[in-house]
Every structure is written in structure tokens, then in C-alpha cells.
Amino acid sequence: MGRPSRQNCGSCHFYGGGGDAVKHGDLDSSLVKPAKNLDVHMGTLESGGQNFTCSRCHTTRNHHIAGRIYDKPAALERKSLLQDDLGDKIMCESCHGMQPHKSGGMDSKLNDHVDKVACQSCHIAEFARSQPTKMSWDWSVAGQLRDGKAKVKGPDGKAVFVKKKGAFVWEQNVVPEYYWFDGTLDYVTVEDPIDPTGEVWLNRPNGSYDDPFSRIMPFKVHRGKTPYDKVNKVMVIPHLFPRNKEDKDAYWKSFDWQKAIKSGMKYAGQKYSGEYGFVDTAYVFPTTHMVAPREKALDCAQCHTKDGRLENLEGFYMPGRDSVELINAAGWTGVIGALVAVFIHGVMRFVAGLRRKED
């Protein structure tokens, strides 16, 4: 038996969420035979890639690359987001080491970053570079027709409206959102109370600046409008698939949320108040595949600037991004004050000199 091909693994992993590129923005059928530009590791040899199979990285065996043999355990203490799914933990560092960039000059500044910035953050500047991925899903408009049609396709052929599911937004070349991440995600279950006044994060990356095992990681954030229980303030589980032809409770039979939620919650053994609404939700996917060639890595200034990629991350200082406005204001006031003072002094000297000449 040969090694599993990318097609084998991909037959599940590429189509998560009910279709190609729906769930992950970094795992889709374009990785069956990608160019190096899309993925330096899985890219074909002809395009300069390494033609890695999935199992080249997702394996329990030690990793050896020509000239680089690492005796350290693959995980290097960092936790893995790969749970039981694909076996062993793998990190970029398992093959590239903790100092993957040249030493000296600004390349060693890159190495200085790896304790706080995950490799993926710099090396996957955009995901869904080959085909669009689903970025949002609005359940609240399901059950209706749009322009009299039950299914509407967008310009790229992907459905933007389906009566059964609601409205979708697809995007390509998406700039990820960045969060501190220790490799674990916190999930909201139907038992956890939510705050419907804001966006509800159905899962949330754990991690912080102060945790030495956390890094800044890029995420695909999938947003949605999702049904919830307005009184009990919890998410609900609607009963979607009809069990049989007579199953009038199923949403995809009668398009009645009330019945579908009541039946779904009952099946799950949860309380339901009888009042539902739709709440804004977010769901994150770590972005770790589709590593781009080195030339496409982020520039310093994409992070080190006021409205750069990391503008939403707080609690730590980054040159070029952060400052204390009071110090800036005081400093520039001092500078301008000095300029004005010497200017006035100079003019007074000049005028006084002219007067003395006249006398």
C-alpha cells in the first residue's frame, strides 16, 4: 500500500462544512495539485515546491529534511491544535528549527519574532488564494426566496443564497485576523450563557502576550447570524434534516424555526423558552496551510504601523504602532516651541541690528 495522497485526505478535509473550501480557507481542493505559489510544501516539484503529502507533516515519525536533523521532540513544548484528528503534533519548528532565518542583519530580527509571532502569521499573508472560501452565513434570511429564486449564485459560481440555509458571503485572498493562541480553543456549547448584545464567539482562541507558549496566529473568522434562545440567552440546536417524509418539525421540511428549535432542543435534552432570535456569531479557524514563497512573507511595516494588521491586539508595545499621545504632544510642542522661540529671537536681533545702524 502506498502513502495516502493529498486527494485521499482531502476528500474529507477539503470539503468540511458541506462543500469545497467552505470551512477552511487554507485547505481546499486546490491543494490536490497546487503550484508552489499556493503552498511551498505541497506545491508540485515542477513549480519548485516540495510535493509533500499531508502525512509528510501529519505523521508520528520523526521528521528529517536533508541537512537538518532535529533531535528535539517535534512539539517543542508548544501545544497542538491538532487533536485526535490527524495524529501527531507537528509544528513548523519541527522541521525548520527555532531560528529558521539567517543570522545577521534584519534576518535575525525575524528570528527575534518567533517567540511571539507564529510562523504562519508572516508566511500566510492571505488565505483562500486559489478559490474563495465562505466568510459568512446568515441563517436569518433562510426560508424565504430571493428574487423569487430558491438559489442564487454569485459571480464566481458559488451560491450566495440558498433558501434552506440563508445568505453566504464568499471571499478570496482574505487577510486573516490575528489573535494570541496557545494551540487551544474555547467552545461555546448550548449550555453556556451568551451575551447577545455583542458578537458571540462560538469558539475563541486561548492565549495571551504573557503566556510564553502563546503566539500571534492568523485565523479565518467565519461570521454568521445564528438562531438563539432570547430568554435563556443560549445558542439553540435546530432540527434541520427531516427524519422522514412526515417529519414536519424539521426546518428543511416546513421552514418553521419555532418547531425546528423546539424539536432540536428537546432531542438534545435542553430547555427552550419558546422565543428565538438571531445573534451575530463568529467562529475561528487557524490558518496554517498555504504557506507562500518567502518573497510573499509580510513586510515589517504591515505590522509595525498604526493601522496595520495587529492594530486590534493590545497589552504589549510594538514600535511604529504604539505610542503615548501625551508624550508625542508634549514632545512636538517642545520642538515647535523651540523653533518659534529661536525664530522670534532671531527676528528681534535682526530688527535691533537695523535700528542700531540707523542711529
Add this chain to the structure above:
Amino acid sequence: MSEHKMKKIYLYSKFERFWHWVQSVLIILLLVTGFEVHGSFELLGFMKAVDIHNTIGLTWLILFVFIVFWMFVTHEYKQYIPTTKKLFEVAMYYSSGIFKGEPHPVQKSKNAKHNPMQRLTYLGLTAVLLPFQMVTGLLYWAYNDWADWGLGFLDLEVLALLHLIGGFAILIFLIVHVYMTTTGHTITAHIAAMFSGWEEVPEEETVPDWERKAERH
């Protein structure tokens, strides 16, 4: 002042002039790149600015060590020993006498290059502000080694802001300093002296004893 007869004296040695001008170029480049790294404007791009700032900062540090070494070897540091004598007169001169064409209350001489106000300013600059900027800069540069050096208690934000405040102070000094060079008997007299080493001073002026640098041994 122009009624006075002038004579030329050799005030600034080659090494002094050299370090003065090299230092001035380095400081100006550090200010430009430093404020770019801080995000005040965009000129070279963040990476170049960081790179140049680091390189020049380290170069300056080495030069500064030489300057201070030279000052102690030549006893020139005594030119910076502060005094309050005539300080008030000098302050009065720049705030009023200068407009009336009065002579400067303190004349430059080989053994007293700096008037009392300059002494205070340059001492503050050389002994406090510049070393402060070098220490904060060096620590900033070594940020990734703090843990290894046992400096883990430091905070990057506090350090960066201290370094920024120092940068503003140096910029303000620079503005006033450059302006003050125009207050000689001609606008460019002081600057010319810093190039040639020869400063024109009024003749027949005796330098009071207290102004004199202690004789070398």
C-alpha cells in the same frame, strides 16, 4: 561688538572638530530614523529605518567611548565643570544685551571654550542626556536578550517611551544649538570656527582666573 579689534585663537583641536561633526551627522540620522521607527513619518521604510538606526546607534556608542576617553586623557573634561559665576550675566546677555549690541560678558579662550551657560548645557548633554539615550537605546536593542541578562523586569513600552523622550530632548537641543551658532560676531562665525578650529575673539580681553582651566600637570 564690531568696534572691537578681533584676534584669532585656535580653539578646537582636530579631534574635537572631527568628533563634533561626526557626532552631529550621527545624531541627525538617528533622529530621522528614530522618529520613523516611532511611526512619526515614512521615509526609508520601517525595516531600513530600524537597520540604520541600530547600526548608527552602535557606531555612535563606540565613538562616544573614545570621546569621553579623550576628554579625560587631555583633561578637556574640565571645560565642562559647571559654574554659576556670570551665569546670570550670560542669561541676561542672550535675553536683552544681545539686542542692544552689548559685548558678550564672557569671552572664549583656549582654556575657557565655553561660557557658563554652555558649560551647564554641554555637561547636561554629555553627562546625562546622551548617556541616557545610549543606555536606553542599547537596552532596547538588546530586548531579546533581557531574559538571559536577568533584565526580565524591564518593560519594552516604558523603555521605548523613555528613549522617545530623550529623542525629543535631543531634537530640541539641536534646534537651539544650531540657532546659537548664529549669535557670533557674524552669523557664520561660530560654525566656521568649528570647521577651521580658529575662533575670532575680541582682542585685549583678559580671561579671569576662575574661567581658566586648571593648568595641566
